[in-house]
Amino acid sequence: MTDLLRLATAGSVDDGKSTLVGRLLYDTKSVLADQMEAVERATHGGGDPDLSLLVDGLRSEREQGITIDVAYRYFATPRRSFVLADTPGHVQYTRNTVTGASTAQLAVLLVDARHGVVEQTRRHTAVMALLRVPRLVLAVNKIDLIDYDEATYLTIAKEFHEVAESLGYADDALVAIPVSARVGDNVVLPSERTPWYDGPTLLAHLEDVPVDGPDAEAPFRFPVQTVIRPRTADHPDYRGYAGLVGAGTARVGDPVVVLPDGQRTTIVGIDRFEGPQEVATAGESVVLRLADDLGVARGAVIAAAEDAPEPVTEFEATLAWLHEKPLVPGRRLLVKHGTHTVQAMITEVRDRLDVQTLERAPDPDGLEINDIGHVAITVAEPLPLDDYERVAATGAFLVIDPQAGDTLAAGMRM
Amino acid sequence: MSAVSVDFQTSSVSDATSLTPPHDQLDALESEAIHVMREVAGEFDRPVILFSGGKDSMLLVHLARKAFWPAPVPFPVLHVDTGHNFDEVIAFRDAVVERYGLTLEVASVQDYIDDGRLSERADGTRNPLQTTPLLDAIAEHRHDAVFGGGRRDEERARAKERIFSLRTAFGAWEPSRQRPELWNLYNGRHKPGEHVRVFPLSNWTELDVWRYIAREGIELPSIYYAHTRDVFARDGMWLTSGAWGGARDGEEVVTKTVRYRTVGDGSCTGAVESDATSLDEVLAEVRGSRLTERGATRADDRLSEAAMEDRKKEGYF
Numbered sequence: 001m002t003d004l005l006r007l008a009t010a011g012s013v014d015d016g017k018s019t020l021v022g023r024l025l026y027d028t029k030s031v032l033a034d035q036m037e038a039v040e041r042a043t044h045g046g047g048d049p050d051l052s053l054l055v056d057g058l059r060s061e062r063e064q065g066i067t068i069d070v071a072y073r074y075f076a077t078p079r080r081s082f083v084l085a086d087t088p089g090h091v092q093y094t095r096n097t098v099t100g101a102s103t104a105q106l107a108v109l110l111v112d113a114r115h116g117v118v119e120q121t122r123r124h125t126a127v128m129a130l131l132r133v134p135r136l137v138l139a140v141n142k143i144d145l146i147d148y149d150e151a152t153y154l155t156i157a158k159e160f161h162e163v164a165e166s167l168g169y170a171d172d173a174l175v176a177i178p179v180s181a182r183v184g185d186n187v188v189l190p191s192e193r194t195p196w197y198d199g200p201t202l203l204a205h206l207e208d209v210p211v212d213g214p215d216a217e218a219p220f221r222f223p224v225q226t227v228i229r230p231r232t233a234d235h236p237d238y239r240g241y242a243g244l245v246g247a248g249t250a251r252v253g254d255p256v257v258v259l260p261d262g263q264r265t266t267i268v269g270i271d272r273f274e275g276p277q278e279v280a281t282a283g284e285s286v287v288l289r290l291a292d293d294l295g296v297a298r299g300a301v302i303a304a305a306e307d308a309p310e311p312v313t314e315f316e317a318t319l320a321w322l323h324e325k326p327l328v329p330g331r332r333l334l335v336k337h338g339t340h341t342v343q344a345m346i347t348e349v350r351d352r353l354d355v356q357t358l359e360r361a362p363d364p365d366g367l368e369i370n371d372i373g374h375v376a377i378t379v380a381e382p383l384p385l386d387d388y389e390r391v392a393a394t395g396a397f398l399v400i401d402p403q404a405g406d407t408l409a410a411g412m413r414m
Numbered sequence: 415m416s417a418v419s420v421d422f423q424t425s426s427v428s429d430a431t432s433l434t435p436p437h438d439q440l441d442a443l444e445s446e447a448i449h450v451m452r453e454v455a456g457e458f459d460r461p462v463i464l465f466s467g468g469k470d471s472m473l474l475v476h477l478a479r480k481a482f483w484p485a486p487v488p489f490p491v492l493h494v495d496t497g498h499n500f501d502e503v504i505a506f507r508d509a510v511v512e513r514y515g516l517t518l519e520v521a522s523v524q525d526y527i528d529d530g531r532l533s534e535r536a537d538g539t540r541n542p543l544q545t546t547p548l549l550d551a552i553a554e555h556r557h558d559a560v561f562g563g564g565r566r567d568e569e570r571a572r573a574k575e576r577i578f579s580l581r582t583a584f585g586a587w588e589p590s591r592q593r594p595e596l597w598n599l600y601n602g603r604h605k606p607g608e609h610v611r612v613f614p615l616s617n618w619t620e621l622d623v624w625r626y627i628a629r630e631g632i633e634l635p636s637i638y639y640a641h642t643r644d645v646f647a648r649d650g651m652w653l654t655s656g657a658w659g660g661a662r663d664g665e666e667v668v669t670k671t672v673r674y675r676t677v678g679d680g681s682c683t684g685a686v687e688s689d690a691t692s693l694d695e696v697l698a699e700v701r702g703s704r705l706t707e708r709g710a711t712r713a714d715d716r717l718s719e720a721a722m723e724d725r726k727k728e729g730y731f
Binding site: 226285339405 | 437438439441442443444445446448449452453455456479480481482483484485486566567573574580589592593594595596597598599601603604605616617619621622
């Protein structure tokens, strides 16, 4: 059995991130001959193929030599499959880092060994910490350009640990690996040129690291997506609630509460196409049957009866503002939480995080694209919001423009 | 052409019930795809599944059956028919539609050529002609969500595709207007006339698809398995003759044992030499392949380096 690890990459411009991702794909033999031929044709001036060309997507990007959005890459080893969200590293693109981080179980941050931990490394680490990405890897790239100098690597690794630990990471969630994406040192194959380094290669670490999935130990949370009522001859009275278990574990017989209304009932069945089952855990798409017909509809959250969030109409949250249109307090907006979209208003912007200094500036006028800030929100209907740090699946929400329909911000109750 | 028999083996969902956490990658991908389909059912009025009878669209139908069981699939299926079909595939398509009680909509490229709304290309390839009938069918049936089997591993322009991909009233994909997708909270809001293309298989690879087909016992058209066929070489691919024409002067017709890795317009879908007659043999072949399925078998994607990017902007998938 192989499992799946979702990871994100982030780095500054010219840290060699495209080359690193290309190297991972190339050395895991995830690049097929026709893709490689295209790269060889496109490599300027002959010589070794430019692996960064493997991951440059759109023609408009190639012409301008930039990466403009998150791209997803796939590679696999006999032990594990990987979905990699490749996020660009421009100064302004907090938006893409947030997007990539929102689904990542691990993030690979890049630094150039010649420059070490820079402002952007701090910002990326802060975003990963904010989104609660469970594990971080620092790839100390271009180690060949500092003559494989151990002391420089140790200095960078120490500074990275200090930054990440100050943002809440435990020591065992962090690894710094000296690599050269261009040459291939310690990416997939161990390097003989770093005899002082006895840790894993990047790929070996990605294969070995525990997968932190949606938390099966968290309290049960189940946003209802749709009601299954076949009304067919075989199933005249069947009524089930379809959804993806966002957090926790449910067993047949468990007491639950239907939110936001708060009625209590019991799970009497957990169904899948293959048949009934006794248990459903975080990450599984199932259908629940309940003991009582409570008129449950899309938008409800079925939660563990003994540990359920209190539905609220006013709450505070951290927003990552993703849209060119700035936040103006008082405007009518929409919030999508789980499977429920409600009218909302951001009543106050309490502070804005300066991503250069990581200091919080109080009472800003609003938020602009790539800003992160703490706000007060009022919603028209009560939402069963969890604290994001405790239950991410029901602590997260989107802020949506009701007219244009665009996603304006990523929200986390905290 | 003789009738093509479709042999439905007893549908068995093999071994999938022996699920034990932690889930393997196929369970994770399946749950994600089912979640996406249920979101569409919850948020859109008139969704439709693009269905050619090929393996990716067959996978969509299978996942839709699972997502809404024990209720029937709540979406119709739409086939954009280029008129250059493999008979085995059309017979298979019709058998699947009947078996699962689906509603089939057909948008016919041939009708557009017959009445002059489209004209045949000089190279005879019809895949690029599908866009107009597709967009007209979406408008006619007022579909607001259209499921496609596209995967991000297929091609570079698709690596940047969203799971919910907003399209203009002209079907166009505008890279700069695509919304960031956070967590598993999909934003399907669109204006009247716009629609959303939805790709539940975004995170699957070709190998995942074949492993899942094997695990689930999903039936496929017979041309995915090795068979003998008269073929001729063009552009480094083995093409076969049909209603779309055949070998030109200087192109020698030979009999080969081949199979198809993708199913598309007959004029531009190439076969690969293969002895793989079973799912296990196909799996072994996919594992060992040195070419992407599109690179190996789709002449239309070779038109230029950015062929897919351009066609997506025009409203193709």
